[in-house]
Amino acid sequence: MNSVETLYRIWVYLQTEPLFWLTITIGAFLVGDYLYKKSNINPLVNPVAISILIVSGILIIFDIEYERYFNGAQFIHFLLGPATVALAIPIYNQIKLIQKEALSITITLLVGSLFAIFITYYLAKSFGLDEQLILSMLPRSVTAPIAMGISELIDGLPSLTAIITIATGIIGASLSTFVLDFMKVKDMTARGFAIGLTSHGIGTARAMSRNKTAGIFSALALALSGVAVSIIIPVVIKIFN
Amino acid sequence: MLRGFFVILLFQLFGEVIQKFFALVIPGPVIGLIFLLFTLIYLRRVKMKKILNVKKDVMSTATAITSYLSLLFVPIGVGVVMHISYLEKNLYQVLGVVVIGTMLTVGITAKLMEYLNLYLQRKKK
Structure with missing residues (x-):
């Protein structure tokens, strides 16, 4: 089995795991928060909006269903x-x-x-x-x-x-x-x-x-x-x- | 921390049960919030050490959770972007209503409350 195939298998596996989506969500939020602070707390730079766009971008680029993402990120959602x-x-x-x-x-x-x-x-x-x-x-x-x-x-x-x-x-x-x-x-x-x-x-x-x-x-x-x-x-x- | 989280979950659970039992439109967590608030007010004068300790626990847990409140909206926010096509041909009109409506409401509401606060304060004096 070549290494590309192995990587692909890992990628398929990760998509079904909450770990991956939790990491992406928190990572995107940290980026949003960082940009917000960098912008001198500019009200138009909204950390939530930025992180939503980052995560949505990833889902659209890799053609991943929202339900699959939500299934993984629901631990964050639960805390609401x-x-x-x-x-x-x-x-x-x-x-x-x-x-x-x-x-x-x-x-x-x-x-x-x-x-x-x-x-x-x-x-x-x-x-x-x-x-x-x-x-x-x-x-x-x-x-x-x-x-x-x-x-x-x-x-x-x-x-x-x-x-x-x-x-x-x-x-x-x-x-x-x-x-x-x-x-x-x-x-x-x-x-x-x-x-x-x-x-x-x-x-x-x-x-x-x-x-x-x-x-x-x-x-x-x-x-x-x-x-x-x-x-x-x-x-x-x-x-x- | 754990004890605080337990108490918060307990109030949410209680809120959910009340909501289901009476088939209310108000969601369980909001009912839990209201009950927790009244419990805290009721316990205001209680000086029992055990209760004070739990109260302190709840307060520090609550502060920790609410400081990440923004993050918790990311999963459903992503849902909005992914499902925006539901709005089909009405997308721009809906966005128009949301943007104009929200800006007008926030401005007018804030101005009204600021005026009322000033007016009522002056009246008291």
Whole structure:
């Protein structure tokens, strides 16, 4: 048996092993993080977006199915659950500040969540998208599992909702800093809350790595808006039908 | 570390069971987050040494996990890129809605909250 054949066998074997995909995923993330730091923490250089592009590039070049990759990388994906639960700790540590701003948090939560839903509806309608696609887009501002649940409830397509929701998270995480600087919002609690309310987990991860207070308020908005939107959307749809 | 991770998993498990049992739209981990938060608030005044130790464990584990939060989104993020063709001919319109909608929402929400914080603070004085 020649050595090329042996190498090919090893390659085929590696593709089925979590070890390989875990190494690729973490490696890609470290590259993304390195570029982010090299760019002097430029908000447009998003470590998550970079690592996603690196991994996708590898999958496309070597013609590997996503399911095969995910099968290997699911250990990383699994940790999303415990990480979500763990967000209770930073929120708890800032409970005094949250109590102090409780009224503005409540008002912003309701107005912001409603705005997110209506602007999505309005834009999608004016871009001529069809009914089912619009329904699938409505819950895109909340964390993916909630968004998919709502989508199912209102006869959207959950898999489409997942894609649009994650895309919202990535775009929000990349562009929010730019928008908030442009609008001259200095209040870190407001910045964080707005990021969590619009771009859920991915935005929160981003906010946490940049500013502690913003990260905590983002995590708070992530949890609160998830609950709020899952009540608001079904009610709004009932009213408008 | 291990004890902290165990407690976090326990709350997630509890959240998942509640979610399934009541068939809620809110996912298990978010329910776990809410219960853990209320448990911590409830235990705020408890000074028992054993509980304080576990609490410290949970806190250090939580800090460790959440500091790598970004990494955890890579696997599903890759799924978006690989499945982007699902959007077919609507790709640009959808991206338009997402980009414009997200920028408007984040800006307006932040501005509103900043204004409310200032207004309510002034009113208190």
